[in-house]
Amino acid sequence: MQEHLVFRFEVNGEDFTSAGQASVQVKKNLRQIGIDPETIRRVSIAMYEGEINMVIHAGGGIAEVGVYDEYIEIVLDDHGPGISDIDKAMQEGYSTASDNIRSLGFGAGMGLPNMKKNTDSLEIFSTVGVGTKIVMRVNYK
Numbered sequence: 001m002q003e004h005l006v007f008r009f010e011v012n013g014e015d016f017t018s019a020g021q022a023s024v025q026v027k028k029n030l031r032q033i034g035i036d037p038e039t040i041r042r043v044s045i046a047m048y049e050g051e052i053n054m055v056i057h058a059g060g061g062i063a064e065v066g067v068y069d070e071y072i073e074i075v076l077d078d079h080g081p082g083i084s085d086i087d088k089a090m091q092e093g094y095s096t097a098s099d100n101i102r103s104l105g106f107g108a109g110m111g112l113p114n115m116k117k118n119t120d121s122l123e124i125f126s127t128v129g130v131g132t133k134i135v136m137r138v139n140y141k
Contacts, residue, residue: 005033005067011051011078013060016104023047026065033067039140042118043072046136049111049118050076056101057081058132071120074136082128090116 007029009022027044035043047065054061058080066073083089089096090112097107116122119136126132 004069005029007065007067009063011054011060011063011076013055013058013078016055016106019052019055020048022051022063029065030067030072035067035072036140039072039138042138043074045118046115046138047074049114050074050134050136052106053111054078054080056097056106061131070141071137071139074119074134074138076134076136077131078133079131082130083124083126083132084128086124086126 007026009025011022012018023044026047027040030040030043043065047063051063054063054076058078061076061078061080064075064077066075088094091109092113093109095102095107095109097109101107112124115134115136118138120139121135121137123135124132125135
């Protein structure tokens with residue numbers, strides 16, 4: 001694969017019913033180009049968790065998935081409130097989701113930890129009041 005493929009999605013932060021659509025589409029796209037099932041599983045989980053976080057906390061954003069020769073890169077970019085304490089946010093069970101969000105079955109504090117578990121690298125760039133950019137890579141081959 002000389003050139004790399006990029007899939008770009010706008011994540012709607014106002015609509016929980018459409019949350020996860022980008023990760024479903026990425027899964028289909030990766031399957032069509034012959035990526036192995038285990039890599040697809042890992043990318044799908046990381047992508048879904050990121051999408052849900054963008055809906056819950058940031059009012060949406062942009063998700064881009066790049067397919068390269070040896071890895072898949074997921075970039076999630078939002079203009080939400082930012083993450084004030086990244087180390088704390090990475091702890092399983094820690095969540096700033098409202099009671100309303102929790103009543104919908106979201107906000108258990110597993111999003112970032114699941115993203116980390118299913119990727120080979122995870123970088124978080126966040127500024128309070130500006131937004132958050134997350135860059136994840138899943139190696140394959």
